[in-house]
Amino acid sequence: MHIIKAFITIVLFLHLFSCSSYNNTLRVGTSANYSPLAFKDKSGQHTGLEIDYALALGKELNREVEFVEIPFDELINALNENKIDIIMSGMTSNNNRSFKVKFLPPYIQTRIMILIKKDKENSINPSLKEVSSELKIGYVEGSVFGELVKNDFPENPNLPFEGLDQAISALQSGEIDVFLHESPGIVKYAQSHKELIKMTWGTESDALAWAVDYGNGKLYNQVLDIYQKWKINGTLKQIRNKWVPDY
Incomplete structure (x- = not known):
């Protein structure tokens, strides 16, 4: 017992x-x-x-x-x-x-920014208000930017990526022309990849x-x-x- x-x-x-x-x-x-x-x-x-x-x-x-x-x-x-x-x-x-x-x-407060290659700096309007329907726009899957791209640019090819590294590689290889994301990630990659240029898109800010x-x-x-x-x-x-x- x-x-x-x-x-x-x-x-x-x-x-x-x-x-x-x-x-x-x-x-x-x-x-x-x-x-x-x-x-x-x-x-x-x-x-x-x-x-x-x-x-x-x-x-x-x-x-x-x-x-x-x-x-x-x-x-x-x-x-x-x-x-x-x-x-x-x-x-x-x-x-x-x-x-x-x-x-x-x-x-932290963030802004929407785009990342492009230097050789396309003069061919892309940072406002993205008037763009060719052939412009390929990338974003991170699951982020708010997917719906934003689909709603604002329904005629453009838009490609989702698992993460920032994959999107940046696609931008460098020409698979996409523009990568759209929040400013912390864009700023980080623009600093470490001198062949890429960051541009602010609009004036709105978001909170993380x-x-x-x-x-x-x-x-x-x-x-x-x-x-x-x-x-x-x-x-x-x-x-x-x-x-x-x-x-």
């Missing part, structure tokens, strides 16, 4: 320990295909601005960070289904998404922010407190400047 009681005690202890360890893990959803915000280095490790924010957030919360890699257009469903605790993957905060998830205040499920008010308030502290003490800007200097 004593042996049975001891066995049950051990099982309950292991169960509680397992639950405690699970609850102590911050599951961060990322698509890991958006340099310099969230991507993988040559060794396959997650890196980037969002990754640094997530690791710093984990330290503040005293929770281990687990990066859960999910296609970008599936991140919100994963959050709603409790497969992850927070989205930190370069997501634009907009009205459509705000109905499904609760966004924190933005950590982290998101949690509406049912997880405790985590939202915790992250909001940390965000506000980082904004005051400069941590938010310090981490951002590592990846997008003087942005």
